[in-house]
Amino acid sequence: MSNKPALRADAQKNRELILFAAEELFLERGAGVPLEEVAKRAGVGIGTLYRRFPTREALLAATSNERFLSLAQTSHARDPHVTPGDAIRAYLEELAMNMSIYQSLAASIGTIIQCGTPGCNAITAEGHRLLQRGQEAGAIRRDVTYEDLIYVVTAISIAIENDRSSKSRIGHLVGLFLNGISVKD
Numbered sequence: 001m002s003n004k005p006a007l008r009a010d011a012q013k014n015r016e017l018i019l020f021a022a023e024e025l026f027l028e029r030g031a032g033v034p035l036e037e038v039a040k041r042a043g044v045g046i047g048t049l050y051r052r053f054p055t056r057e058a059l060l061a062a063t064s065n066e067r068f069l070s071l072a073q074t075s076h077a078r079d080p081h082v083t084p085g086d087a088i089r090a091y092l093e094e095l096a097m098n099m100s101i102y103q104s105l106a107a108s109i110g111t112i113i114q115c116g117t118p119g120c121n122a123i124t125a126e127g128h129r130l131l132q133r134g135q136e137a138g139a140i141r142r143d144v145t146y147e148d149l150i151y152v153v154t155a156i157s158i159a160i161e162n163d164r165s166s167k168s169r170i171g172h173l174v175g176l177f178l179n180g181i182s183v184k185d
Contacts, residue, residue: 015052017042023063030103031060057108061115064105067098068119072126084134085178091130092153092174095123099157106157110150139182152177 006012021042025033035056039049053059075091082090099106113120127146134140156173 011052014042014044014048018044018049018052018059019063022059026060026063026102026105031056031105031108032103035059057111058115060102060105060108061112061117061120064098064101064112065117065119067101068113068117068123071095071098072119072122075126075130079130079133083139084130084137085139085182088130088134088140088149089171089174089178091127092149092177093170095127095153096156096160096170096174099153100160103161106154106161109154109157110147113150141182 018038022038025038025041035049036046038059039046042049049059053062071091071094075087075094078090079087099109105112113124124146127149131140131144131146131149135142135144152174156170156177159173160170
């Protein structure tokens with residue numbers, strides 16, 4: 001249960017208008033679109049936008065919330081049916097694909113996932129859980145951190161961002177990384 005008070009009906013409507021406008025503009029022009037343009041398309045003032053979303057990253061986290069929740073739920077549901085290594089591979093591939101939804105989103109992912117939305121919290125908790133599972137199973141080195149995973153997802157996402165045809169290479173790039181962090185006999 002949230003400690004935040006419920007928004008008034010007009011404030012909730014403005015929030016939804018901002019999210020809809022942001023989603024459209026981010027898809028059209030990327031995550032770097034001026035927030036003034038988001039406010040204009042939503043039909044609200046820039047002050048209203050900043051009251052609801054004090055930073056660009058908070059707005060990006062809100063527009064990504066449902067995708068992040070879905071990613072975490074899918075990962076968790078798949079987990080009992082795959083090895084720890086395969087579980088973290090799938091998580092990293094899906095997170096990298098999510099980062100390529102909007103042009104320039106990947107560069108901010110480290111900050112975005114700290115915004116505290118339910119989706120951000122869910123993918124972070126799931127990533128930590130999968131990493132711990134992989135380490136406990138002896139599949140992933142103990143010195144690997146969740147932040148390391150995010151750095152690599154960021155690097156992979158930025159690498160494919162400039163060449164949309166290379167999305168098919170996400171699995172290959174994740175595999176290269178996982179080979180480097182796997183425990184070797």
